[in-house]
Amino acid sequence: MxxxxxxxxxxxxxxxxxxxxxxxxxxxxxxxxxxWMLCSACDPDIAKWHDQFPRVFLPKGMFVCNERGNLAHKDTGDENARAYSINEPAAKA
Ligand SMILES: [Zn+2]
Known part of the structure; x- marks a missing residue:
């Protein structure tokens, strides 16, 4: 996981x-x-958020999965991803 x-x-x-x-x-x-890395809401086969935990939006392309399976900032290695949370991006036209 x-x-x-x-x-x-x-x-x-x-x-x-x-x-x-x-x-x-x-x-x-x-x-x-x-x-190919899509959340449940963006996956056309699911197309809705699962609600297992709150959906936290982060600046795109800024995070990687580290050796411990945690999300880490690609530059700093900071695992506190929530600190970088942003508002939900506007839906694409
Ligand atoms: Zn998504």
Missing amino acids: SLFQCYECGCRENTATCNFWSRSTGQWRGVQSQP
Whole structure:
């Protein structure tokens, strides 16, 4: 069970609460979010947030999953991802 950043919306998601493993096409630890890394809300096969925990939006492309399975800031390694939370990005037209 690990955390990752959704490629589409930038939110913090858990690998166990979406289709992460069935969509996985390669390396995910230590790399920036890849196009196949989608949260449950952005996954067209689910299309809604799971409500297992609050959806926290983070600046896109700024977080990686570290060795401990936590989401860490790609530059500082800071695991307190919530400190970087932003408002929900506006939906794409
Ligand atoms: Zn998403």
